[in-house]
Amino acid sequence: MNIQIPSTFFLFFLSTTLLTTLTTAGNPLPPTSDDTDFIRTSCRTTLYPQTCFTSLSGYSSAxxxxxxxxxxxxxxxxxxxxxxxxxxxxNISHQVDNGRSSPRVAAAVHDCYSLFGDAVDDIQGSLRQMRRLNGSGEDLRFQLSNVQTWMSAALTNEETCTDGFEGVADGGVKTDVCGRVVKVKEVTSNALALVNSFADTIQTP
Structure with missing residues (x-):
């Protein structure tokens, strides 16, 4: 699925909205060592605990x-x-369209663009569902199963992006894109692991 890439203003708006969503009414309390330790301990259940802690510890008070x-x-x-x-x-796809790369690289980049468009859609769906969680027991587990499905799909799309560069010589666009995707895959994998951990805490009758 192709998407229209958000503008810089939208990215700023997204970040602002995220921070607003994470905090409760009024000013958030300053983080405590227990809050930080909770995130550190929770991150140990992920495949990339250091990346997890580094990216999330700043939100410990929320x-x-x-x-x-x-x-x-x-x-x-x-x-x-x-x-x-x-x-x-x-942005990279515009460069390869100008003839700066081989057709094989250009095809991989365009596929990657489409796949990340789908990944954005999947994660947006996950976040909407997380904001609307309600009920308990099996109802809540069902809602979380939707989140797990979408986050898994996003991770698969990211992995498929790098798979598209198989057979392409290392260096240049391949090294740049794949290197960045690896870091994105880590945070996506971690988020899915934390959703799974949360789902495990739900008690059923």
């Missing part, structure tokens, strides 16, 4: 040791990074 909030924050942070990556790939 999370306040709530696994649901932590999962929502992680998805929001991931959405920002994936949107930025989609914009970057869009």
């Amino acid at each position: 999370v306040q040791q709530d696994p649901g909030r932590l999962a929502r924050v992680a998805i929001g942070v991931t959405l920002t990074k994936v949107t930025n990556m989609a914009k970057y790939v869009s």
Whole structure:
């Protein structure tokens, strides 16, 4: 699915909206060592704990040791990074269209652009669902299963992007794009792991 890449203003708006969503009414309390330790401990369940802690520790006062909030924050942070990556790939696609790369590289870049467009859609769906969670037990698990499905799909799209560069010589566009995608995949994987951890806390009758 092709998307229209957001403008710089939209990215600013997205970041501002994310921060507003994460905080409760009034000024958030300053982070405590327990809040930070909660994020550090939660991140140990992910495949990339250091990346997890580095990207999320700044939100410890908003999370306040709530696994649901932590999962929502992680998805929001991931959405920002994936949107930025989609914009970057869009810019690269214009360069390859100008004949600066081989047709094979150009095709891989265009596929990557489309895949990241789909990933943005998936993560947006996940974040909307996380904001609307309600109920308990099986109802809540069902809602979270939608989030898990969308986040898994986003991760698959990101992995497929790098798969498209197989057979392309290392260096240049391939090294640049794939190197950036690896970092995005890490935060996406971590967000999915934190959603899974949150789902495991839901009690069923």
